[in-house]
Amino acid sequence: MSDTVEIEIPARADYVSLVRLVVAAAAELAPSLEPSRIDDLRVAVSEATTNAIQAHIRSGSTRPVKVCCRCSNGSVVVTVSDEGPGFDVDALPEMPPPESEARLGRESGMGISIMRALADNSSIDSSSEGTEVRLAFLVGGQVVHG
Amino acid sequence: MSVTIRRSEQPPWTVLSVGGDLDVVGAPDMRQAVVTAVAEGSRLLVLDLSELDFVDSFGLGAVVGALKRVRQRGGELALVCPSSRIRRVFEICDLDRILALHHSTDTLSELSVAGTDGATSTRRRP
Numbered sequence: 001m002s003d004t005v006e007i008e009i010p011a012r013a014d015y016v017s018l019v020r021l022v023v024a025a026a027a028e029l030a031p032s033l034e035p036s037r038i039d040d041l042r043v044a045v046s047e048a049t050t051n052a053i054q055a056h057i058r059s060g061s062t063r064p065v066k067v068c069c070r071c072s073n074g075s076v077v078v079t080v081s082d083e084g085p086g087f088d089v090d091a092l093p094e095m096p097p098p099e100s101e102a103r104l105g106r107e108s109g110m111g112i113s114i115m116r117a118l119a120d121n122s123s124i125d126s127s128s129e130g131t132e133v134r135l136a137f138l139v140g141g142q143v144v145h146g
Numbered sequence: 147m148s149v150t151i152r153r154s155e156q157p158p159w160t161v162l163s164v165g166g167d168l169d170v171v172g173a174p175d176m177r178q179a180v181v182t183a184v185a186e187g188s189r190l191l192v193l194d195l196s197e198l199d200f201v202d203s204f205g206l207g208a209v210v211g212a213l214k215r216v217r218q219r220g221g222e223l224a225l226v227c228p229s230s231r232i233r234r235v236f237e238i239c240d241l242d243r244i245l246a247l248h249h250s251t252d253t254l255s256e257l258s259v260a261g262t263d264g265a266t267s268t269r270r271r272p
Contacts (some may be wrong), residue, residue: 043235
């Protein structure tokens with residue numbers, strides 16, 4: 001059995017903090033994740049939601065971005081869906097090594113790496129009709145930072 | 147919560163204390179504060195993230211931009227970041243390898259930085 005919270009937001013950057021708030025609150029209601037993992041959840045969801053909003057802004061879409069959070073005893077799974085133009089998940093540019101001069105020229109492009117690093121499982125399905133990011137945080141998942 | 151930025155001087159350092167959320171909304175404000183400080187001659191810059199509640203890749207991008215700007219002027223950037231939660235985001239992107247991360251502004255007095263007159267470069271890691 002799981003509890004599901006679904007929200008639709010306008011494609012505006014100032015709604016990202018609301019999504020973080022709602023998803024974190026929903027995850028806290030389902031007493032399954034450690035607080036530090038909820039911190040990870042907030043960051044990963046922020047990345048996915050911001051990307052979705054930007055996809056709508058770039059394409060001129062006035063449709064809402066959809067966020068679904070399913071909480072159970074074993075996991076919290078968040079899905080962020082947009083109707084933007086999509087992108088080639090396998091063709092993301094590689095980030096230069098931190099010590100290289102080129103790295104200082106790259107102020108963006110870290111979001112997907114962060115999502116993948118923080119979630120226990122993640123997937124990105126993207127086509128010309130939109131993108132769906134799925135982020136799963138499992139009870140007893142990743143080593144807790146401290 | 148939006149971002150808050152407070153500027154102070156701890157010679158030779160200019161300190162920007164950043165609080166709140168450093169995300170797609172807050173990062174441009176910090177970026178602008180850095181641009182202003184550097185344009186006014188600050189080459190040794192500290193971003194004090196002690197009061198920061200949240201950072202994501204947009205915040206990291208603004209920090210990378212700050213590092214680039216001060217280095218272009220022959221200066222240096224230090225971060226005060228006592229929160230393991232915030233540090234973790236920097237570490238995921240390996241930015242802890244190129245940024246001096248400190249637990250407190252107290253350690254700033256122990257830093258001497260290349261570019262200051264007669265100083266040697268000793269980037270101290272806590």
